[in-house]
Amino acid sequence: MRQSLRDKIxxxxxxxxxxxxxxxxxxxxxxxxxxxxxxxxxxxxxxxxIETHGLDHFVKAVTIRQMVRDGK
Structure with missing residues (x-):
């Protein structure tokens, strides 16, 4: 994922x-x-x-933020 998208997320x-x-x-x-x-x-x-992590349509923002920060 691009850094610009990570920053936006x-x-x-x-x-x-x-x-x-x-x-x-x-x-x-x-x-x-x-x-x-x-x-x-x-x-x-x-x-x-969807493909990489198989996430549900809605996921807690704290979870997504941590995943992005962890580089997943």
Whole structure:
């Protein structure tokens, strides 16, 4: 996964956690605008989320943030 996407995921997770608490869940769509303005980056996130890790549609933001920080 690209570093720019890793940085974005951590930033979005931090903001969601700050706003809604540690129980908040996210999907990989949370890291993108409502329109598909970067399909390659979206597929990069989807591949990491679905194929690489087999994650459910919604996962706790604290879990995703830690996975990204750990380099998974």
């Amino acid at each position: 951590i930033q979005v997770c931090d903001a969601k956690i700050a706003a809604k608490g540690e129980g908040v869940s996210v999907s990989f769509y949370a890291f993108f605008a409502n329109r598909n303005d970067d399909p390659v980056l979206l597929m990069d996130a989807a591949t990491w989320w």
